[in-house]
Amino acid sequence: MSNRVCISLDAMGGDHGPSTVVPGAAIARERHPETTFLMFGDEAVIRPLVEAEPRLKGAVEIRHTTVSVAMDDKPSQAVRQGRGKSSMWRAIQAVRDGEAQAAVSAGNTGALMAMSKICLKTLAGIERPAIACLWPTVRGESVVLDVGATIGTDAEHLVEMAVMGSAMARIVLDLDRPTVGLLNVGTEEMKGNEAVKEAARLLREAEPENFSYYGFVEGNDLGRGTVDVVVTEGFTGNIALKTAEGTARQVKTYMKAAMTRTLSAKIGAFFARHAFRELKDKMDPSRANGGVFLGLEGIVVKSHGGEDTRGFAAAVDLAHDMARHDLMRTIRDMLEQTPGVATGLSAGLDASLAPK
Known part of the structure; x- marks a missing residue:
């Protein structure tokens, strides 16, 4: 290559x-x-x-x-x-x-x-693009999408994003089988709106070869790095992203004020300067700058x-x-190899919504 x-x-x-x-x-x-x-x-x-x-x-x-x-x-x-x-x-x-x-x-x-x-x-079989970003975690980094491309979503789009986000994780995070979680208001199966619950069912039944569906994750799982790929719709994802960036800058401001308030604090900060520099680098939003338009x-x-x-x-x-x-080839290959995505998924959704 x-x-x-x-x-x-x-x-x-x-x-x-x-x-x-x-x-x-x-x-x-x-x-x-x-x-x-x-x-x-x-x-x-x-x-x-x-x-x-x-x-x-x-x-x-x-x-x-x-x-x-x-x-x-x-x-x-x-x-x-x-x-x-x-x-x-x-x-x-x-x-x-x-x-x-x-x-x-x-x-x-x-x-x-x-x-x-x-x-x-857009790619064949993809309804709407999504913006994916790298999210710093205590375990390293995760891929989070969508962080602002579209407002609102359905089960089909969530599954498409799971596949595309996994393709990105395989490249950027060098993972053979990344774990995927759907961002939700709780981890219990009965929680969440219908789109999220239906996407969870489709992902469980698909049993994809190239990634592993973990289940629902909550907001505090983003920083923990509970999963390698977090999938949500653009409205929620953008708010989460801006909140995290704002919190990082807020903590930086608090620490700077605390370390310069008194003489003893300044002396302590001097001896801990290398540790603080490492912390500053990890919390710097610019390190993870860049959103990829997937789809x-x-x-x-x-x-x-x-x-x-x-x-x-x-x-x-x-x-x-x-x-x-070659992100594009990876996404195309995973779309073809994941059961239920693109053509098959629409049929699955129609069947699930049909009268019993």
Whole structure:
């Protein structure tokens, strides 16, 4: 398998645009020297930044665009005005046309999802895409999805996400048979709405070869790392994600205040500085930055709009891993090998809802 990976970047996306994208790409390339980039955006702004980065020498092709998508643009407006010519659209188009193996953008999430669905289309048998992220746990990391692609769901979509999330876990977490849990308000079988309970039944009966269905998990299982893949719908997943990020920053603020309040606290903090640095790194949300759009005919990674260069580099790292280990082939293979998914699942749902 070739190590070479080309990643297309929406250089104008996010709160900081090229000033974050370019150095972030340089950090990522230092970790993955075989990576090259297509950067889309205002060449007059991008080129001086690229030329100032020795780590990017010979690794970047800049493609000038005059249109960029604003963070507050409505998705429909962004598609209408930027289709075919914005830096975001053209970064996605490069994946569609086979020029790049993955696209990364820190831009408007709604616009990125809308353009990705139009430009790349969804995989056969997949109803809706989902956004999956890596979630730090006491055991390491888990894959959590959906963290914001769509609001509301049904049993079929939950099962599809279980398969796609497991495919991602097999690549990123290097697991042969990841465990999957459905996020619920309790672990008892009678709890939850009908979609969650029906998805649980389908997953139990499917007995998939490539992942293991664990059962229901609760909110406190996210940090514990009880399962390798946590599946939920986008509304709940996005709230959980933002709550966790906010809590991490809150704890960091509390600790900093406590360690600088008195002279004795400052002395204690000095001697414990290495431990605190390790804790800070583990709780840093930027380490797990990057949401993968699963269910599309191509790899698209969304970086948080306000991330710094290290955070954007983490999103590029994620895109590299997904492309390097052929996420698309893994998802297709698992969809075909999992009983009840796609064509079979619809029949199973119809049968379960038929009058007795």
